[in-house]
Amino acid sequence: MSARGGSAPPPLPVFAEDAFPSRTRHPWLVVRLGAILGVAITVCFVTGIVSHLHQHPLAWLPLPAGPVWGYRVNQGLHVATGLASIPIFVAKLWSVYPHLFTWPAVRDPRHALERLSVGLLAAATGFELVTGVLNLAHLYLWSFLFPVAHYAVAWVVVGSVLLHLAVKWPLVVQGWKSRADATVVDDHELEADPAAGAEEAVTRRAVLWGSVAAAAAITTVTVGQSLRPLGWAGLLAPRSPQDVPTGIPINRTAASAGVLVSIVSDDYRLRVGDQVFTLAQLSALPQVEVELPIACVEGWSASGVWGGVRLRDLLDLGGIPQDATVRAVSLEAEGLYSSAEVTPSFSRHPDTLLALRLGGQVLSHDHGYPVRLIAPNRPGVLQTKWVSRVEIV
């Protein structure tokens, strides 16, 4: 597929025409790995956009508060698909690796542009997968804000996939139509020769199905963090809700948020609009119990039975108009998620509470004592803990 050789001699043996003699790296394999990766990237991109819209709502595109499991499925799918993509991505890189050593490195401006677009695709896709996994591991080896960079580079991934498809489309079609035992590796001639190509076909299939098996294995041992029936298989799951006493993991503790003193202070008050409530007054208001999941942007999710006061009842008492977007503000002084906007579709939903209890018990400090927001179909980072006031945006 590559045009090797040229007037100037290659600078290193790896650039020589016969540096990669294996014929396993055939368009048959490259295109199939690319197709699987393309589907995975599409799933990750769409679910990523949905998650982004939850965190950065658009006035003209209000998101619904249902279904209750919406964000849980969305983000579970996002993370599971991203993790499963890793072996497919590595196999795809391996299948085209010799092209990295094409000589001459650049033949003309068009060739330079083509190589640049492929480089961008590989770098951006690798960036998304590496930062995604490191974020799950809470290993922040970078200076940028993860959600901002992950979102920006996602557009670069999708854009470079489209550009790559546009540039390589004839080869994609050719590779798709080729046979696993094709022995001629050339831009214009892909022939089947079962006798000569049998062993190569076996190796190509081993790489393809091995990568798919690796993706399946990764899913099996990690997806239990969001798919409870597979919790027992979660040998590599970053979270194990089934092992947590309340059933709901904790990302940010009261200690790390710096609220240990303020949440237990006798001076604690909740301000909603123009009304102020003590904890005793909140407990005296009509209480409801709802079963809702906490669904984290990191993919894990877990359901709990939350008890407390309907947010809409408090908004009415505080004189906040029905169509107002409000902001729940935490006692946490600073932090990316120390406050969260709540649009009317969520704030007026009967299942949206300012919760005082989880599983029949008073909220623990780390789960947001004394008051936390809980709403359906919403990222966990927006379920503000240690709420001190609710105000109109």
Place this chain on the structure above:
Amino acid sequence: MSGRRVVGGIGVAAIAFGGLQVLLNLEAASPFGLAAFLVAVVILDDLVLMPLALAAGWLVGRAVPPAARSSVRVALIVFAGLLLVGLPFALSPSRDGESGTLLTQPYVRNLGVLAAIIATGLALDLVRRRARRAREDRATATGTTPSLE
């Protein structure tokens, strides 16, 4: 051709939109840090992962009998995939952090368990293949067709 141009044009627009997101969030996106990380990822992929994969493939081609290579390749690819996901969890300093609910699994031990499961599966597959070959050899020697059980 025009369809490809449209798709390519949409691609360029999407890339530009991604770049714009960086420019609009200069402080949070840290463009130099982001660019450095992109380069680091390329180095990790092309100069660490790929040479390791090539070395593993070379070793399989030389150390493993042809009949077993396919199964060994699949087993190695599966374990390598699990390793790429599990290692960051195993090495994270945030393991079992202050909340006691993050990265709570014994990941190194579990990677060992998964390696044992894969090795067992590989051994069973190789035994199955050897038995099938023996049946086929016997059938060839006696001039009968092996049953399709």
